[in-house]
Structures are given as C-alpha cells and as structure tokens.
Amino acid sequence: MDLITEVTIFVLAAFVGFEVISKVPTTLHTPLMSQTNAIHGIVMLGGLIVIGLSDDLLEDVIGVIAIAFGAINIVGGFMVTDRMLGMFARRPKPKKPAESEKG
Amino acid sequence: MTLPLAVIEPGGSLATALYIVSFSLFIFGVRRGTHPTTAKQGNLTAATGMAIAIVTTLLLDGIGNWGLLILGLAIGTGVGVVASLRVQMTAMPQMVALYNGVGGGAVALIAWSEFRHGLALGEEIPLDELVPILFSMVIGSVSFWGSNIAFGKLQGMIPGRPVKVPGQQVLNALLLVGIVAACIAISATNDDPSQAVFIAVLIGAAALGNLVVLPIGGADMPVVISLLNACTGLAAAAAGFALDNVALIVAGTLVGSSGTILTLEMATAMNRSVANILFAGFGGAPAAGAAATEERPHRSVSAQDAAIALAYADSVVIVPGYGMAVAQAQHAVKEMADELEARGVTVNYAIHPVAGRMPGHMNVLLAEADVSYEKLREMDEINPEMPRTDVAVVIGANDVTNPAAKDDPDSPIAGMPIIEVDEAQQVIVIKRSLSPGFAGIDNDLFYHEKTSMLFSDAKEAAQGIAAEVQEL
Numbered sequence: 001m002d003l004i005t006e007v008t009i010f011v012l013a014a015f016v017g018f019e020v021i022s023k024v025p026t027t028l029h030t031p032l033m034s035q036t037n038a039i040h041g042i043v044m045l046g047g048l049i050v051i052g053l054s055d056d057l058l059e060d061v062i063g064v065i066a067i068a069f070g071a072i073n074i075v076g077g078f079m080v081t082d083r084m085l086g087m088f089a090r091r092p093k094p095k096k097p098a099e100s101e102k103g
Numbered sequence: 104m105t106l107p108l109a110v111i112e113p114g115g116s117l118a119t120a121l122y123i124v125s126f127s128l129f130i131f132g133v134r135r136g137t138h139p140t141t142a143k144q145g146n147l148t149a150a151t152g153m154a155i156a157i158v159t160t161l162l163l164d165g166i167g168n169w170g171l172l173i174l175g176l177a178i179g180t181g182v183g184v185v186a187s188l189r190v191q192m193t194a195m196p197q198m199v200a201l202y203n204g205v206g207g208g209a210v211a212l213i214a215w216s217e218f219r220h221g222l223a224l225g226e227e228i229p230l231d232e233l234v235p236i237l238f239s240m241v242i243g244s245v246s247f248w249g250s251n252i253a254f255g256k257l258q259g260m261i262p263g264r265p266v267k268v269p270g271q272q273v274l275n276a277l278l279l280v281g282i283v284a285a286c287i288a289i290s291a292t293n294d295d296p297s298q299a300v301f302i303a304v305l306i307g308a309a310a311l312g313n314l315v316v317l318p319i320g321g322a323d324m325p326v327v328i329s330l331l332n333a334c335t336g337l338a339a340a341a342a343g344f345a346l347d348n349v350a351l352i353v354a355g356t357l358v359g360s361s362g363t364i365l366t367l368e369m370a371t372a373m374n375r376s377v378a379n380i381l382f383a384g385f386g387g388a389p390a391a392g393a394a395a396t397e398e399r400p401h402r403s404v405s406a407q408d409a410a411i412a413l414a415y416a417d418s419v420v421i422v423p424g425y426g427m428a429v430a431q432a433q434h435a436v437k438e439m440a441d442e443l444e445a446r447g448v449t450v451n452y453a454i455h456p457v458a459g460r461m462p463g464h465m466n467v468l469l470a471e472a473d474v475s476y477e478k479l480r481e482m483d484e485i486n487p488e489m490p491r492t493d494v495a496v497v498i499g500a501n502d503v504t505n506p507a508a509k510d511d512p513d514s515p516i517a518g519m520p521i522i523e524v525d526e527a528q529q530v531i532v533i534k535r536s537l538s539p540g541f542a543g544i545d546n547d548l549f550y551h552e553k554t555s556m557l558f559s560d561a562k563e564a565a566q567g568i569a570a571e572v573q574e575l
Contacts, residue, residue: 001349003231006347006349009353010344013340014356014359016130016357017133017356017357017358017361017364018360018363020133020134020137020357021137021364021365024136024365025139028136028463029365029368030199030466031136031142031463032136032137032142032361032365033332033461035132035136035145035146035149036336036362037199037203037332037335038150038153038202039149039336040206040335040354042156042339042350042355043206043210043338043342043351043355045157045346045348045351046209046217046342046348048160048161048166049165049346050216050217050220051167051168052165052166052168052172053220058219060168060171063175063212064171064178065209066175066209066212066213066216067172067175067176068178068179068182069179069205069209070205070206071176071180072182072186073179073183073202073203073206073209074153075179075184075187076183076184076186076187077183077199077202078153079183079187079188080190080195081146083187084195084467085142085143085146087192
C-alpha cells in the first residue's frame with residue numbers, strides 16, 4: 001500500500017469514529033471506553049508479525065512481552081466489557097409478585 | 104520453523120479482504136455499543152472481528168517463531184482471563200487503565216522490534232516507515248507509563264493528590280522538545296540510525312508519561328485514562344502505517360477518534376479544557392482554604408433521624424459518588440430505596456457525568472444492584488427538579504455537589520456543573536468524615552444550614568436507614 005492510500009484510509013476512519021461514537025448515553029461511556037480499549041489491542045497483530053522476524057534473544061523477549069501485553073489488552077478488555085454490559089441486561093424479574101403484594 | 108498452514112500472502116487480496124471484514128465488525132460493534140439494548144452483542148461483534156483478524160494474521164506467510172508466539176499468547180490470555188474474572192465492579196476504572204497501559208506497552212515494544220529489524224537489514228529505513236515507528240514508540244511508551252500511574256492512583260498505591268515537582272512544566276516541555284529533536288535526528292540519519300538514541304527516546308518518553316500524569320489529581324483520572332486510550336489507538340494506527348496493515352490503521356484510528364470525543368465530553372462536564380486538566384495541577388492550592396475552615400459548625404444526625412426524614416418525604420433524590428463504590432454499597436442503597444418506595448416515597452438517582460471515577464461508573468454499579476434504568480437521571484434533567492425535592496441524600500459524593508463551583512469564583516472548581524443538592528429542601532450527606540474529596544477542596548455543603556451529616560460508611564448507613572424505615 002502506498003502512503004497516500006494509507007492516509008486516505010486514516011482520514012476516513014477518523015471521520016467514521018467521530019460519527020459512530022458521537023451519540024452515546026453517559027451510562028454507556030465506561031463500557032464503550034473499555035470496548036474501544038480492547039479494540040486497540042489489535043496492535044498485537046504487529047507482535048505476531050515481528051516475532052517471526054526476530055533473529056536474536058532480545059527481539060525474542062521483546063516479541064513475547066509485546067504479544068502477551070497485546071493479548072491481555074484484547075482478552076481482558078472484551079471480557080471486562082462483557083461483564084459490565086451484563087449488568088444492563090434486563091433480567092427476568094422474580095420480584096414481580098412481591099411488588100403486587102405491596103399493591 | 105513455519106507451519107505448513109501458513110498460506111495467506113501478506114498484503115494480498117485475501118488477507119486484505121479478511122481484514123476489511125474484521126474492521127467492519129469493529130465499526131459495527133462500536134455502533135451497537137452506543138445503545139443499551141444492543142451493547143452486549145456489539146461487544147461480541149467487535150470480539151468476533153478481533154478473532155478474524157488474529158486468525159488471518161496467524162495464517163500469513165512468514166509468520167514464524169511459533170513456540171514463543173504461542174507462549175506470549177498463552178501468558179497474555181491467561182492473565183487477561185483471570186484478571187477480568189477476579190476484578191470487582193468497583194475496580195473497573197483501574198482495570199481499563201491497566202489494559203490500556205499494556206496495550207501502549209505492546210505498541211512501544213513492537214515499534215522497537217521493527218526498528219531493530221530495519222537496522223538489521225543494513226539498508227536505509229524509508230521515512231514513511233521510520234516516522235510511524237518513532238511516533239508509535241513515543242506515544243506507546245507515554246501511554247504505558249501514564250496509564251500505570253493512573254492505575255496506581257485509582258488503586259491507592261500512589262497518593263491520589265497531585266504530586267508536584269518544582270519546575271514541572273518546564274521540565275516536561277524540555278523533555279518533549281528533547282524527544283522531538285532526537286526523533287528528527289534519527290529520521291535525518293535514516294541510512295544508519297543510532298539505536299542508542301532510539302533507546303534514549305524510549306526512556307525519555309517513559310519519564311514524560313510519569314511526569315505528565317503524576318501531578319494530576321485522582322479526580323481527573325477518567326479524563327486522563329480516556330485521553331491515553333485515544334493516544335494508544337493512534338499509536339496502534341501508526342504501527343499499522345509502519346507494517347502496511349489496514350486492520351491496524353482502521354481499528355487504531357477508530358479508537359483514536361472515539362477516545363478523543365469521550366475525553367472532550369468529560370472535560371466539558373467539568374467545564375474545563377483538556378489542557379487545563381493536564382497542566383493545572385488541580386487541587387494544588389487547597390492548603391490555605393483548608394486551614395481557614397477548620398472547626399466550622401455542622402450538624403450531625405443518626406441513621407434513625409435520617410430514616411424519619413426520608414420516610415415522611417414525598418420525593419427523595421439519591422446522589423451517589425465514589426464513596427458508594429468504595430463501600431460496595433449499591434445493593435444496600437437499592438434496599439433502602441425499596442423500603443422508601445414501599446412507603447410511597449418517589450426515589451430517583453441523580454447521576455453527575457463525572458461521579459465516581461469514570462462516566463457511567465455509577466450507572467454500572469446501580470445497574471448491578473438492579474436499579475431500573477428510568478430512575479437514573481442525568482444532571483441537567485434532575486437539577487430543575489431539585490427545589491421540589493424534599494430530601495437529597497448524598498452518598499459518598501463530594502466535589503460534584505460542592506456549591507462553591509457556582510458561588511465562589513475563586514474556587515479551583517469554579518464553573519464546574521454540579522448536582523444542585525443545596526436547592527433541595529433538606530440535604531443528608533452520608534460520609535465517613537468531613538475530609539475533602541479528590542479535588543482536595545473543602546465542601547461548603549457540609550456546613551450548610553439545610554445539611555445534616557450522617558458520619559458512617561455508605562453501606563452501613565444505607566442498611567441502618569433501611570432497618571429504621573422498616574421499624575417506623
């Protein structure tokens with residue numbers, strides 16, 4: 001890919017980000033921050049690529065740490081977001097009968 | 104060693120097509136993440152996109168060093184799973200800071216590795232590769248260290264109060280100038296750049312990350328984490344430029360722009376500019392004010408008094424803050440509200456945009472306790488109703504209710520929008536002591552004639568009030 005194509009993609013992606021995000025209820029800010037946080041863990045792909053190019057011990061070590069960091073970012077990020085959003089799920093309400101008793 | 108299943112040509116149509124599928128799922132996932140009913144699926148959508156991107160990359164021709172690669176994946180996945188399952192809901196903000204930090208660390212390390220690889224080739228490193236490498240290294244390193252400091256502050260491992268060094272701003276500015284100059288020097292000698300200078304820049308950026316975040320007070324950490332989240336995204340996008348990887352460019356940029364919006368929204372809620380938060384050293388000057396306000400008269404009440412006031416009110420507004428999160432009091436608060444509602448009292452919750460340590464922090468906790476969505480009212484919506492509210496109960500919130508924000512132009516938080524509890528007929532503040540909040544300033548509300556202080560842990564107080572209401 002040449003530089004100008006990459007810049008084009010970058011600029012368009014920036015606008016997509018602004019448009020997609022700009023209407024979020026405050027309630028969802030923390031989960032959304034957490035989810036986007038998980039998405040930037042995609043940089044782990046870079047680690048997967050560069051570790052294959054490694055030709056000394058230092059680069060091996062750098063590569064393993066980079067991949068581990070990236071994996072923590074991805075796995076932890078999505079799981080924590082899922083746990084947070086699980087709180088918003090409409091649970092079946094076992095309290096209904098209690099409420100009607102109170103009348 | 105390469106596995107025979109490595110079949111996809113890097114940069115080829117198939118790889119690019121799969122990456123396009125993957126980033127489309129990210130965009131779609133974030134889109135769904137903006138609505139409460141679809142957010143959970145949205146997160147799964149984005150995670151699916153991530154899985155596709157990872158599998159695609161693993162199948163690329165040239166991927167090797169499998170033993171170490173799998174070791175890294177295994178360690179990271181293990182740590183990520185265990186940490187996410189163990190973390191308590193109240194510690195979410197720290198967790199996001201930590202995950203953001205390791206992401207930044209990964210970016211910086213990958214940049215270093217790419218740089219070394221460029222050196223090993225012994226040829227001129229093209230500038231359209233070298234500049235993104237330098238950018239992602241610097242920003243990744245700042246983000247890693249900055250996020251770790253933010254984590255330490257929220258976790259209470261580092262004092263939440265601003266830590267100031269004389270000449271801080273000058274030092275930071277010099278450091279930044281030095282980093283930029285060194286990067287220009289590396290770029291100018293791209294036929295044979297110095298790794299020593301590169302490592303010096305890496306360390307300089309680490310120092311900058313520490314120095315920028317240390318002087319910022321704990322109350323401003325959400326804005327800082329959000330900003331660093333955006334930075335890590337941009338650093339990942341830069342890494343995508345260096346690696347010619349379209350998935351990295353789109354996903355990183357997406358995070359960069361979303362994080363920027365979130366940061367601006369939070370800063371707006373505090374009525375301050377991002378620059379002001381970063382450089383003002385919030386809460387640096389409360390010493391004089393604190394000394395002058397010792398021993399001011401206040402009214403202290405028992406849980407029983409509070410219960411009576413609440414039970415005979417028509418409308419009650421609960422204002423939760425970080426103290427509720429720390430005490431894990433959300434379930435007790437919900438029970439208290441249930442008792443009051445059973446007596447016909449209207450109970451609503453007033454959520455300040457920056458209550459707690461992150462926007463939405465209170466909502467997450469109250470949702471965990473099964474408080475219905477409609478009862479969580481935003482600041483602008485609830486403030487006009489305050490004069491008609493009989494009792495406002497402030498539970499572990501402090502700065503977001505401080506009337507000094509609108510009355511005292513000299514206050515460090517002057518102009519910050521607040522929940523106007525001082526407009527309510529009566530105020531009950533549940534708090535362990537009169538000590539100032541994270542902003543480090545005294546709260547006039549505590550000494551207001553309408554205010555009764557219930558000195559207690561938030562959870563015990565809520566349970567106590569619920570029990571007393573039942574007795575009535």
